[in-house]
Amino acid sequence: MATKVAVVGIGMTENKSRWDLSLPGLYRLAYQRALEDCGLKSEDIDAVAFGHSPEYFEGVNHPEKWCGEAVGALNKPLFRVHTGGTVGGSVAIAAYYLVASGKFEVVLAISGNKLNETSSAQIGLSTVYDPIMGRQFAAGAPSAVAVQASKYYSQYGYNEDHGLMVAVKNRNNALKNPYAQLRIPDYTLEGARNTPMLCHPLRLADMCPTSDAACAMIFAAEHRVEAITDNPAWVLSAVAVNEGINYVDRDWSKPIGLRKAAELAYERAGIKDPRRELDVVEVYDAFSVQELIWYEGLKLCDWGEGGRLMESGATRMEGDIPVNPSGGTLCANSIGASAMFRKAEAALQVMGRAGEHQIPGVRRALGHGWGGGIQFHTIMIFGKDKP
Amino acid sequence: MKKTELLFLKEDVDIPYNWAAGRYGSLFLTRLRDEGKFIGNRCPSCGKVYLPPRVVCGPCFTPPEEIVELGDTGTLVSYSVVNYPFIDPETGSRRPIPYTLGYIRLDGCDTYLSHFVDETDPAKLTPGLRVKAVFRPREERTGRLQDVLHFKIVD
Numbered sequence: 098m099a100t101k102v103a104v105v106g107i108g109m110t111e112n113k114s115r116w117d118l119s120l121p122g123l124y125r126l127a128y129q130r131a132l133e134d135c136g137l138k139s140e141d142i143d144a145v146a147f148g149h150s151p152e153y154f155e156g157v158n159h160p161e162k163w164c165g166e167a168v169g170a171l172n173k174p175l176f177r178v179h180t181g182g183t184v185g186g187s188v189a190i191a192a193y194y195l196v197a198s199g200k201f202e203v204v205l206a207i208s209g210n211k212l213n214e215t216s217s218a219q220i221g222l223s224t225v226y227d228p229i230m231g232r233q234f235a236a237g238a239p240s241a242v243a244v245q246a247s248k249y250y251s252q253y254g255y256n257e258d259h260g261l262m263v264a265v266k267n268r269n270n271a272l273k274n275p276y277a278q279l280r281i282p283d284y285t286l287e288g289a290r291n292t293p294m295l296c297h298p299l300r301l302a303d304m305c306p307t308s309d310a311a312c313a314m315i316f317a318a319e320h321r322v323e324a325i326t327d328n329p330a331w332v333l334s335a336v337a338v339n340e341g342i343n344y345v346d347r348d349w350s351k352p353i354g355l356r357k358a359a360e361l362a363y364e365r366a367g368i369k370d371p372r373r374e375l376d377v378v379e380v381y382d383a384f385s386v387q388e389l390i391w392y393e394g395l396k397l398c399d400w401g402e403g404g405r406l407m408e409s410g411a412t413r414m415e416g417d418i419p420v421n422p423s424g425g426t427l428c429a430n431s432i433g434a435s436a437m438f439r440k441a442e443a444a445l446q447v448m449g450r451a452g453e454h455q456i457p458g459v460r461r462a463l464g465h466g467w468g469g470g471i472q473f474h475t476i477m478i479f480g481k482d483k484p
Numbered sequence: 485m486k487k488t489e490l491l492f493l494k495e496d497v498d499i500p501y502n503w504a505a506g507r508y509g510s511l512f513l514t515r516l517r518d519e520g521k522f523i524g525n526r527c528p529s530c531g532k533v534y535l536p537p538r539v540v541c542g543p544c545f546t547p548p549e550e551i552v553e554l555g556d557t558g559t560l561v562s563y564s565v566v567n568y569p570f571i572d573p574e575t576g577s578r579r580p581i582p583y584t585l586g587y588i589r590l591d592g593c594d595t596y597l598s599h600f601v602d603e604t605d606p607a608k609l610t611p612g613l614r615v616k617a618v619f620r621p622r623e624e625r626t627g628r629l630q631d632v633l634h635f636k637i638v639d
Binding site for chain 1: 490492495497501503505509513530532534536541542543561562563564565566567568570571572573574579585587594595596597598599600606609610611628629630
């Protein structure tokens with residue numbers, strides 16, 4: 098039987114350009130804040146799960162070599178995990194596994210990136226494509242997601258307004274989140290429609306910003322939790338699934354890998370009706386339209402109903418299933434930290450410590466992440482009550 | 485404390501690579517170059533045809549050993565009209581815009597090929613259109629996917 102595990106401390110840096118901090122300095126800040134959040138000292142951490150997305154962004158390979166001491170991993174086990182944009186989620190899940198295994202009691206998960214250190218994050222993202230069979234035609238991440246968007250809109254009779262509605266919702270939510278990068282007052286659908294068409298059918302408004310940020314979460318075994326905090330976020334389930342990439346009959350508008358991850362996560366958390374039993378959801382919406390597709394993958398609605406769920410208002414801050422009250426990845430994207438931000442935000446909601454964007458009375462929250470060729474998915478569900 | 489002057493260091497990195505196309509990839513590219521033909525490979529277990537050909541059928545974890553010759557027509561599965569200035573990692577210079585990235589399912593295969601489509605008006609594009617490969621002349625072909633100039637809409 099696996100050890101029960103809770104999140105006891107969280108540290109975030111603000112998402113923005115950070116010319117005042119080196120990469121190790123950025124990681125150290127997130128780690129320091131996580132330690133202060135739960136009153137632990139660096140010597141209390143048994144092991145570190147370390148994440149960072151493609152090294153191309155900073156042009157420094159093997160960053161765990163450079164940043165080890167900044168995350169307190171001196172003469173301690175340090176494990177590097179890498180799944181592209183999903184990495185923050187994979188790292189959090191790895192840290193959870195390390196504690197759940199019973200081999201470690203208190204483990205740090207930390208992940209980040211400084212996207213502003215490259216002249217073009219999209220050149221870096223183009224190098225994730227197969228160099229012989231596809232890189233020649235792609236244009237970074239936007240072109241891949243635009244292909245997903247074209248398929249989704251056309252398949253279900255939606256249009257670009259449906260994605261832009263997500264942008265408007267999340268940008269307005271971000272006004273309440275001091276860690277978000279895009280905090281634009283009076284953001285309207287009309288304004289979003291007037292932004293340049295960058296990768297049809299995606300406009301500038303449909304896309305995330307380029308951020309420098311790190312995020313840290315401290316996971317502790319059940320028998321250590323009480324001495325650390327009286328307000329933990331218990332891990333109810335943690336699931337990672339690789340959907341594959343150019344697999345047979347792939348339908349970008351139907352993320353079967355996410356659906357599988359969701360079904361496993363709900364089963365392990367004892368959730369039968371996610372829309373009713375979850376109180377808040379944070380999804381990795383690097384591009385607006387993806388939030389609609391993830392609603393469906395996560396079974397918040399049926400296949401094809403994501404646009405209508407958005408139209409209904411159910412996923413707004415005051416709706417019955419709020420999604421991305423933090424503003425989501427659409428308002429802050431360092432890539433390396435983004436999938437962990439989704440988990441950390443979900444955990445903070447359960448702890449009742451999300452600040453101005455706190456949803457009242459949260460007992461269960463889900464945090465999602467995606468990465469790779471729109472293929473890796475991670476889900477963690479947190480609960481106020483010990484499982 | 486006196487305010488620190490914040491510095492940053494600039495460096496351009498240029499590292500050449502040689503990527504092995506592998507046995508199936510090489511067969512695919514040489515047939516493309518020499519004969520102007522697409523080949524895929526079929527999984528003996530589930531019968532699905534992969535293009536470009538690959539070393540393993542994911543669901544069956546079986547090598548798709550049977551080579552299948554495919555035609556030059558197919559269906560546009562999805563697409564995007566790229567309209568933002570973008571540095572091509574292959575050339576280091578800006579790729580001309582707008583251009584259309586298409587995912588094409590050639591007739592008789594079960595996976596997709598990404599390539600250029602020679603139509604950049606979104607009003608004229610929709611998933612499901614019929615497309616046909618336009619090859620470069622034989623003397624210009626070098627054994628790359630760009631030996632196909634683009635796909636054109638034939639609907």
